[in-house]
Amino acid sequence: MRMIAENVSRTFFRKTGEANYFFAVHPVTLELDEGSVTVLTGRSGSGKTTLLNLLSGLLPPTEGRVLLGDTDLYALPDSALSLLRSEKIGVIPQGRSAVDTRTVRENILLPALLYGKKPPEEEADRWMEELGIASLRDARPKELSGGELRRMAIARALSAGPEVLFADEPTGDLDDVNTARVLEIFRAFAHEKSKAVFIVTHDSEAVKIADRTLRMDAGTVL
Numbered sequence: 001m002r003m004i005a006e007n008v009s010r011t012f013f014r015k016t017g018e019a020n021y022f023f024a025v026h027p028v029t030l031e032l033d034e035g036s037v038t039v040l041t042g043r044s045g046s047g048k049t050t051l052l053n054l055l056s057g058l059l060p061p062t063e064g065r066v067l068l069g070d071t072d073l074y075a076l077p078d079s080a081l082s083l084l085r086s087e088k089i090g091v092i093p094q095g096r097s098a099v100d101t102r103t104v105r106e107n108i109l110l111p112a113l114l115y116g117k118k119p120p121e122e123e124a125d126r127w128m129e130e131l132g133i134a135s136l137r138d139a140r141p142k143e144l145s146g147g148e149l150r151r152m153a154i155a156r157a158l159s160a161g162p163e164v165l166f167a168d169e170p171t172g173d174l175d176d177v178n179t180a181r182v183l184e185i186f187r188a189f190a191h192e193k194s195k196a197v198f199i200v201t202h203d204s205e206a207v208k209i210a211d212r213t214l215r216m217d218a219g220t221v222l
Helices: 048-055 078-088 105-112 121-130 146-159 176-193
Strands: 003-016 017-034 036-041 061-068 089-092 165-169 194-200 211-215
Touching: 003 048, 017 036, 017 048, 017 061, 017 105, 036 176, 048 078, 048 165, 061 105, 078 089, 078 105, 089 146, 105 121, 105 146, 121 176, 146 165, 146 176, 165 176
Parallel strands: 036 194, 036 211, 089 165, 165 194
Antiparallel strands: 003 017, 003 061
16 A cells, blocks of 8 residues: 655744744655655654654644545544554554563554454464564563564564554664564565555665665755
């Protein structure tokens, strides 16, 4: 399923002596095509995560619109947008996103349970195996390393079978072996399953699997 951002921007208020607004993301139009990996690079603070949040339905744009197929994400009421995200959009956040009172496997299945849907147990088991964390299925998040937590978050996003997958610095806590494994999984997820994958990263290895590479500087996509 194709995602299209049409003239999307985001401004924030900042008081600097005189109250004003600044562009975190300058107006941008781009498409995320099914079967394709798009990699966005750029310095910290350049607006990459803000753009990812705009595209993934987590942050409404100041102007413009985001279409998933024929659906305008931000024209939906909050409840409908939340449901659409759970069914069609996967997000691997940069920060920690585990629920400490749940096991690894329960964390992976949690999004489906929250919406009263049948949990994707076979997919969860498959991705835990693929990502090398199957032996940790009954562990609690506090027992995991940063890299294991990151792979758990990746398994959670993939298990839901999203049409569009967003990954914010997905290899930041991973060693070389697991970085290569995760990037190959993303490539295969896009190419073999005809999904759109959007990766925000500083990791030059990610560029090697990209079908398209973009760069962001001071809120502008280049």
